[in-house]
Amino acid sequence: MNILSVSDFSLTFKNKNILKNVHLKVAPGQIVGLAGESGSGKSMTALSILNLLPSYSKKTGKIFFKDSCISDFSDKEMCRIRGDKISLIFQEPLTALNPLKTIQSQVAEPLLIHKNYTKREANQVAADTLHRVGLPKHLLHRDVYPHEISGGQQQRVLIAKGFVAKPNLIIADEPTTSLDVTTQAGILKLLEDLVKSEGVSLLLITHDLAVLSQCAHRVAIMKSGEIVEEGETEEVFRQRKSQYTRKLLDSVNYAPAKKSKASGKLLLSVDKISSSYGSSESLFASKQAKFKVLNNVTLKIFEREILGVVGESGSGKSTLVKTILGVHKYENGSIILNNKKIDAGKYIDSETRSLMQVVFQDPYGSFNPRHKIRRLVAEPFHLVKGVFTKKDINDRVDIALREVGLSPDDAKRYIHEFSGGQRQRIAIARALIIKPKLIILDEAVSALDVSIKAQILDLLAELAQRHALSYLFVSHDLSVVQNVSNRVIVMQKGTVVEEGTASEILSFPKADYTKKLVKAIPKIPVSWLSGG
Amino acid sequence: MKIPLAFIIGCILSFLFFVMTIVSLFWIPHEVEKLNILERLKGPSYQYFLGTDHFGRDIFSMLMVGGQTSITVALIAVSVGMIFGIPLGLLAAASRQSIWDDLIMRSNDLIFAFPSLVIAILITAVFGPSAINAIIAIGIFNVPVFARVTRGAALSIWTLDFILSARIAGKGSLRISVEHILPNILSLLIVQGSIQFSLGILAEAGLSYVGLGVQPPTPSWGRMLADSQTMISFAPNLALFPGITIILAVLGLNLLGDGARDLLDPRLQDKIR
Numbered sequence: 001m002n003i004l005s006v007s008d009f010s011l012t013f014k015n016k017n018i019l020k021n022v023h024l025k026v027a028p029g030q031i032v033g034l035a036g037e038s039g040s041g042k043s044m045t046a047l048s049i050l051n052l053l054p055s056y057s058k059k060t061g062k063i064f065f066k067d068s069c070i071s072d073f074s075d076k077e078m079c080r081i082r083g084d085k086i087s088l089i090f091q092e093p094l095t096a097l098n099p100l101k102t103i104q105s106q107v108a109e110p111l112l113i114h115k116n117y118t119k120r121e122a123n124q125v126a127a128d129t130l131h132r133v134g135l136p137k138h139l140l141h142r143d144v145y146p147h148e149i150s151g152g153q154q155q156r157v158l159i160a161k162g163f164v165a166k167p168n169l170i171i172a173d174e175p176t177t178s179l180d181v182t183t184q185a186g187i188l189k190l191l192e193d194l195v196k197s198e199g200v201s202l203l204l205i206t207h208d209l210a211v212l213s214q215c216a217h218r219v220a221i222m223k224s225g226e227i228v229e230e231g232e233t234e235e236v237f238r239q240r241k242s243q244y245t246r247k248l249l250d251s252v253n254y255a256p257a258k259k260s261k262a263s264g265k266l267l268l269s270v271d272k273i274s275s276s277y278g279s280s281e282s283l284f285a286s287k288q289a290k291f292k293v294l295n296n297v298t299l300k301i302f303e304r305e306i307l308g309v310v311g312e313s314g315s316g317k318s319t320l321v322k323t324i325l326g327v328h329k330y331e332n333g334s335i336i337l338n339n340k341k342i343d344a345g346k347y348i349d350s351e352t353r354s355l356m357q358v359v360f361q362d363p364y365g366s367f368n369p370r371h372k373i374r375r376l377v378a379e380p381f382h383l384v385k386g387v388f389t390k391k392d393i394n395d396r397v398d399i400a401l402r403e404v405g406l407s408p409d410d411a412k413r414y415i416h417e418f419s420g421g422q423r424q425r426i427a428i429a430r431a432l433i434i435k436p437k438l439i440i441l442d443e444a445v446s447a448l449d450v451s452i453k454a455q456i457l458d459l460l461a462e463l464a465q466r467h468a469l470s471y472l473f474v475s476h477d478l479s480v481v482q483n484v485s486n487r488v489i490v491m492q493k494g495t496v497v498e499e500g501t502a503s504e505i506l507s508f509p510k511a512d513y514t515k516k517l518v519k520a521i522p523k524i525p526v527s528w529l530s531g532g
Numbered sequence: 533m534k535i536p537l538a539f540i541i542g543c544i545l546s547f548l549f550f551v552m553t554i555v556s557l558f559w560i561p562h563e564v565e566k567l568n569i570l571e572r573l574k575g576p577s578y579q580y581f582l583g584t585d586h587f588g589r590d591i592f593s594m595l596m597v598g599g600q601t602s603i604t605v606a607l608i609a610v611s612v613g614m615i616f617g618i619p620l621g622l623l624a625a626a627s628r629q630s631i632w633d634d635l636i637m638r639s640n641d642l643i644f645a646f647p648s649l650v651i652a653i654l655i656t657a658v659f660g661p662s663a664i665n666a667i668i669a670i671g672i673f674n675v676p677v678f679a680r681v682t683r684g685a686a687l688s689i690w691t692l693d694f695i696l697s698a699r700i701a702g703k704g705s706l707r708i709s710v711e712h713i714l715p716n717i718l719s720l721l722i723v724q725g726s727i728q729f730s731l732g733i734l735a736e737a738g739l740s741y742v743g744l745g746v747q748p749p750t751p752s753w754g755r756m757l758a759d760s761q762t763m764i765s766f767a768p769n770l771a772l773f774p775g776i777t778i779i780l781a782v783l784g785l786n787l788l789g790d791g792a793r794d795l796l797d798p799r800l801q802d803k804i805r
Contacts, residue, residue: 327699350702358700360693368694370715376694383702430697 001066003028003169003201004049004086009061009071011041011048011225018044019225021061024203026169031195031202033212033233035248036222037449038420042205045222046171049203050088051078065169084114087162091174093154097146103157104130104142110165129160133190152183156190163194170194171203176211180312180476185520188215207449209252210479210522213237221245237528251454252524255483256461262305262486267437267470268324268356270299273333275316275323293319294330295494301438306464306471308485308502310478310517316494317474321442324472325358338437350383357431361443363423367415373426374411377401380434400429404459421452425459432463440472445480457484479521482506490514539791545784553599562590564597565749575769582773585756586763591770594751595777601663601752602781605745606732608667610725613674618721620675621682622713625690626705637683640676648673648735649742656744663746670735674728681724685717719793726789730782737778753778 004026011019019041026032036042047053049063051073063071070081082088087110090096097106107129108122117125127140133156139149146154155175162170172191176184192215195202204216212219213233220230221244228242240246275294293316301307311317322328324335326342335342340352357380360366367376377397381388388396398408404425415423424444431439441460445453461484463469475481481488482502490498490505490513497511509515561581568588576583582591624636652669659665689695690713698708733753739745740754748755753774760770 322696325696325700327696348702353700353702356700358697360697362693366693366697368698368712368716379698380701 001028002026002064003066004203005064006045006049007062007064009045009048009063010059011044011053012058013054014056017225018057019048022225022227023230024220024227026201026203028168028201029195029199030218031192031204031216033216033219034203034205034222035207035209035212035219037207037248037451039224040222041225042207042222043173044225046088046173046203046205049171050082050086051075052082080114083110083167084165085167086169086171087165087167089155089158089162089170089172089175091177093151093158093178094146096158097154099146101145102142103139103144103146103149106146107157107161107164110161114165126160126164129164130157133157133160133163133194134186135160150183152179152186155179155183155187159187159190159194163198163200166198167200169201169203171205173205174207175204177206177208181478181522182312182516182520184211184522188522191215208522209237209248209450210524213524213528214522221248234528237524247451249524249529251450253479253483253529254450254454254457256457262302262470265303266300267303267305267338268299268301268472269336270297270320270324271334271336272296272298273323273330273335275319275328275330277319293494294323296333297491297494297496298333299489299496299499301470301472303437303470304464304468305487306473306485308481308488309472309474309491310476310481310488311491312476312517314493315491317476317491318442319494320491321358321440321472321474324440325356326353350385354380354383354434355436356438356440357434357436358440358442359424359427359431359444361446363420363427363447366427367423369415371415372411373401373413373415376415377411377426377430377433379430384434396433397429400433401426403432403463404429421448421456424448424452424456428456428459428463432467435467436469438470438472440474442474443476444473446475446477453480460484478506478517479523490517536791536794538787539794542784542787542789542791545780546788549599549781549784550603552596553603556593556596556600560590560593560596562593564589564593564751583767583769585759585770586767589751591756591773594756595753595774598751598753598756598774599777599781601740601746601750602733602736605663605667605670605736606729609670609674609732609735610728612667612671613678613728614721614725617675617678618682618714621679622686622709624679624683625686625713626709628687628690633683636679640679643672643676649738652739652744661744661747663750666736666739666745669739670732673735674732677728678721678724681720682717685720686713689713689716719796722796723789723793726785726792729789730785733778733781733785 002025006022006024009019009022022045024045034042034045048059051070053059059071062069065081065085070078073081097103104123104126108126111117111122111125112119123142130140135153135156139153146157175191176187179187188211191202194200204212206212216233218231219233219236220227221236221242222228223244228244229236236245237249240249273294274292274296276292297320299307309317309320319328323330324342326348337352338355340349342348342352374394374397377400378393381393397411401408401410406422406425418426445456448456460471464471473481473485482505485502488500488502488505489496490511492513498505498509498514505514506518509518570588572584572586572588574580574584580590584590620636624633627633648669651672655665655669695708695712698712736745737754737757740752741758745754746752756774757771760767764771
């Protein structure tokens with residue numbers, strides 16, 4: 001008998017279809033993966049199962065938990081199921097934990113509500129569970145608060161909370177998406193272990209097919225509210241019955257066909273720079289030691305070269321980008337772009353500045369929402385003031401928009417009218433407009449869905465060819481970086497730990513950290529991808 | 533586009549308030565500076581729309597003329613607050629974590645530390661009670677309000693990526709503040725402005741109530757309330773009508789500011805549609 005079966009479930013919000021005839025089954029002790037791009041209805045499916053939908057939603061179809069039809073349950077009845085029989089693990093561990101309560105009391109909460117434990121018993125069980133999910137000993141005592149532990153540990157606390165009441169089904173909504181790859185590997189291992197040893201079922205919702213290929217027994221692929229394919233994991237990956245699955249899998253390890261070849265001419269050289277935060281001039285700032293973010297970082301970019309920079313959060317990638325762009329100060333060493341020194345705080349002539357442009361990660365924060373596209377894209381022209389007439393600028397905006405696959409008419413619109421992928425195209429148009437030699441891509445594709453990511457990578461490769469551009473491709477995702485870069489450097493805690501060609505680093509990592517990083521990347525087995 | 537009901541109500545109330553005041557510049561039903569003891573303490577009638585006070589002056593006419601005082605004092609006071617407060621806030625945000633930021637914000641705290649009424653009494657004691665001194669007193673207290681709101685909102689905008697990209701485009705702090713920061717916090721400032729405007733009306737009424745605002749015989753809502761105090765048991769309409777006028781004016785301006793913010797923001801327009 002299935003723990004959970006969703007049959008013919010549909011959901012509408014104000015006449016808008018959110019879910020259409022969703023079928024889903026979870027057997028005891030099974031990990032079922034639910035994959036899809038953003039907006040495909042994955043999270044809504046999870047909320048439907050727990051009956052946590054907004055009041056204006058209309059639903060048809062049935063959801064069974066064991067024998068009972070929980071889609072007909074009242075809220076009061078559902079309260080007895082939630083947290084006790086079915087629990088949910090969220091994506092963002094920091095916001096899912098109450099910052100004012102100790103982690104132990106938060107883990108003990110389901111026991112107090114559902115199991116009639118005394119406070120003391122509950123705390124004991126909570127501590128045991130926290131130990132079980134791999135929290136180190138010194139964090140097991142009673143007054144540890146969420147902010148005192150790392151992101152990975154917070155996710156472990158959430159798992160402990162979801163698991164402590166021994167539910168039959170755990171729904172994990174993107175449990176590893178906000179974590180670093182090395183942390184992700186540990187969390188996935190933990191979830192797998194729990195499923196194996198305790199016999200619970202897990203509905204794992206994620207956008208990452210590689211993660212599912214490693215741990216799920218069955219997968220369901222979702223697209224705009226419908227499940228387009230469902231079956232044994234290996235079968236789905238090998239057979240790819242639906243066109244959408246094929247498209248998704250093709251874009252997972254997408255490598256643009258054309259790679260430009262680096263010329264011998266040095267464009268940017270960063271020589272042994274160090275940089276730190278916390279140097280405040282405020283009257284009331286504490287005079288504590290500064291926090292060093294970059295430590296003797298050296299790198300070189302040649303013309304027409306794509307240099308990848310990989311590192312986990314906190315490795316100093318973003319500071320490196322800001323330092324190179326001349327908006328963050330550095331202490332020693334030098335940054336030379338095209339024979340000119342770059343140093344924040346000192347005057348940088350606009351000719352040098354106009355040689356580099358940047359594309360940021362967040363397609364929503366990168367644009368002033370008050371300006372129209374034409375003005376946004378034309379902003380870098382400030383660097384070459386007076387050189388171009390207004391008509392020239394307008395023409396070049398039109399050309400740039402066309403080059404990134406948008407139409408000149410879009411120049412009259414506001415940024416909120418565009419999707420994430422389109423915004424990233426606009427950001428690229430803005431970077432291109434004054435014909436720089438170097439474009440810094442700071443996690444430029446990290447926030448995008450896989451299929452859109454592939455399109456953007458294609459566009460970037462094509463533009464690099466056409467305009468003889470160099471890229472500094474900064475990302476946390478080694479698999480993307482190795483597909484697009486000529487050379488890769490790996491950063492950890494503000495230092496460069498390894499440098500080499502992409503294939504060298506991936507196949508023969510030398511530094512311990514790189515080895516760990518390479519090992520932690522979830523990969524779809526090669527035979528699954530090739531075997532038709 | 534669907535316009536929210538609260539905004540429409542705000543518009544109507546504010547419109548009536550302004551029209552009433554502007555009309556009073558040219559025409560009022562009865563002279564307000566002439567006493568007519570025979571007609572004193574009349575209830576609402578055809579001749580005296582809202583009745584008369586203890587000197588026989590028409591209350592409706594006094595309310596109309598009193599609106600002039602309220603609007604002038606509040607408007608100039610808010611403008612003073614905006615003209616000084618917003619640039620100071622922008623400067624503080626642009627030079628965050630430097631001595632300028634501390635200097636500006638700590639002097640703000642200094643002004644905040646004094647109760648406004650105490651300063652108003654101080655100013656009046658030195659310069660004597662008048663409308664101008666009321667404006668100065670209210671205006672001074674609007675400066676730190678706007679500086680603080682501006683700085684707080686600007687700081688959150690400064691962390692966004694598009695500011696970084698503007699810096700990379702070679703734009704300086706001043707240009708970024710004017711081109712990127714100000715338009716993005718404008719809606720907030722408009723709301724704050726309308727709230728401060730209504731608070732200014734309240735403050736003027738308060739100062740006049742204790743006799744520190746405009747001096748007789750110029751009518752003022754606050755002093756009408758003060759005068760009516762002793763007669764509230766047998767002539768409640770003397771207190772009631774100025775009170776209701778103040779409430780409606782303040783309510784209308786608040787609703788207007790709130791609605792204006794929604795209409796001015798391109799991001800919010802989709803939701804209203």
